[in-house]
Amino acid sequence: MFKQSLIKAFLVRFCFTAKMAANGILSNVLRSALTVLGVAIGVASVVGLMGIGEGARLNVMEQFESLGTNVIAIKAHDENYEFQPDKAGELVQRVESLEMATPVVSTDTTMRWRRTTGEVYVLGVNHQFPEIRDHELIAGDFFTQLHVEQRSAVAVLGYSLAINLAGGRSPVGQIISLNGQSYRILGVLEEKGAGNANDIDNKVVIPYTTAQRIEEKRTVEEIWAKTASSKDAELATVQLGRIFQREIGSAPNVPLPSDGNETVEVEGPDMVMVEKPVPEPDKADIPTISRDPITVTNLNQLVDEIDQANRIMTLLLGGIATVALLVGGLGIMNIMLVAVSERTSEIGVRRALGARQTDLMTQFLLEALYVSLIGVICGIVLGIWGLNIFENYGFQTAVSFDAIKIAVVVALGSGLLFGVYPAISASSVPPVEALRRQ
Amino acid sequence: MALLELNDIHKNYLNGNVKVNALKGVSLSIEDGSFVSIMGPSGSGKSTLLNILGCLDTPSRGSYRINDQNVEKLNDAALSDLRNKFIGFVFQQFHLISGLNALENVELPLIYQGVTGKARKEKAQAALEAVGLGDRLYHRQSQLSGGEQQRVAIARAFVKNPKLILADEPTGALDSKASENIMSIFKNLNEEKKITIIQVTHEKSIAECGKIIYHLLDGEINYIEEVQAH
């Protein structure tokens, strides 16, 4: 019974204190509104800038994820190092974690479809391509191993190309002409989005054997391989790196930086990149290879790295905006100090009537908290609204939960922090002093 | 038994480099239920004394006992509660809270006592009716005359049924008619509710509403005058 009445007394007191804090804000609406605006702008800039940063990050992520998961790209940057098409199969045999691989030939051709003509990019791959780069078909089928072996004149169109040519009707079964030769269209790939997945939406995919004939070349410059998991991809990247390092080391008819140590031993399991032999000073005129002739790239890793960089950028933007938020906090401190000095006499009266120091302290802290809370709400709305406008201009944005968390914590925290000093000064005015001042 | 007891109270202020002795050893004891007036020239320390009596200020030296408690030993919360339950204040400038209406102003001390909703409102309303303001419950400070504001302040002072009401020049800003009204309320509170009243005033006629007058001069009690019943 006794305890219950104590709680009740506390509640009555607290509710009144909360009400007085609200009265304080309402007593000068314009001034409070300006302070709220200060906080809101801070919060909005955190939510807005981080949203833009996050949007940019997601955009890049999407682009990279459209490349397919667990893909390893092996690319020759030097004609002398280009691969025999069999190399793809051979690598799958040698490296256990590789599930499949395709030789890749890309070339430019002149296309004709009915009366339309134009330049189109052709991608030559084997039948496993859709699985390797995670492509689905929306119409027809992909070509088969048999088509590859027989160098068939068959083609699969990218989504945008198909729409542009056939205008929404299915082009499957129709004929497209590339460099004067007729190809039967077997299927259409699903949309990946403009610019995504090496712009596959605008390309024609044909068997690599057929593409080699167009290019009049026996070798291929790129191999794409696939593993089952990202762990396998890391493992395979290391193993592939080692394999090619060894091959480059003993490759014929290639000028090497130094004649002494052509074969480099690769033994330690953690030694991925083999040190390039340093040219001796007197042989400095021998041409050096400025770049590895063959690179092995784990696309997953690429995504991770770029994602990391973008995250840092987003945080940086958030950090800058947080400064604006702190300035908003200073605004709170400013009006709280004015409010305290304006209401000194009222404070004295309340003290005479029985208000404790803690009551006044709570009141002014609550007042600061109200301002920052309203500021936070307005700021979040303002920020999201701003992001919407930004999005209408074609930018990708994202309302990041992190940004809202940061904004709420910093705004309420700074509201409290900057409210503490005015609150203490309000509660520590001696009652007589407060009454004497008018 | 004395309701309050001052023993050799000193109060010094430092005005720049000049030390002002506002009170120089005041000792007095006031019985429960008395009606005391304090008079004296301006600057003689009347307000200072009243503020110390009301626990709004602390003496520089000397001891003060109220209701068997040594004020020096109380912390802020205890002092606040003492002011809240025990003492009602009436000021020359009324000191109503401008954001609240008459009823809410009178409810204030009850809020700090934790009295809830309906009971609180009824008590406050009864107090306002007792000072003749039953029809001004929802007026704000700016909508009330000086005399009315002071009556609201008095209602606020006695609504919690205190032992003691302290009034610093309660009629200082009012004309003689309004002053008379205030005095009759005080007399009534003193006689009917047995509330002890201590008031500071410059006017002899107001001072004579009390039963005893302390005359201050230069921070000391000059002489004590008993008021003849008339």
Ligand SMILES: Nc1ncnc2c1ncn2[C@@H]1O[C@H](COP(=O)(O)OP(=O)(O)OP(=O)(O)O)[C@@H](O)[C@H]1O
């Ligand atoms: N906060 C203060 N700082 C410095 N001096 C003060 C302070 N308060 C009061 N005094 C001085 O103390 C003396 C007594 O002041 P007090 O207000 O008690 O006088 P009073 O008798 O109430 O005068 P009045 O009739 O004019 O109200 C005065 O000389 C005044 O200047």
Ligand SMILES: [Mg+2]
């Ligand atoms: Mg005075």
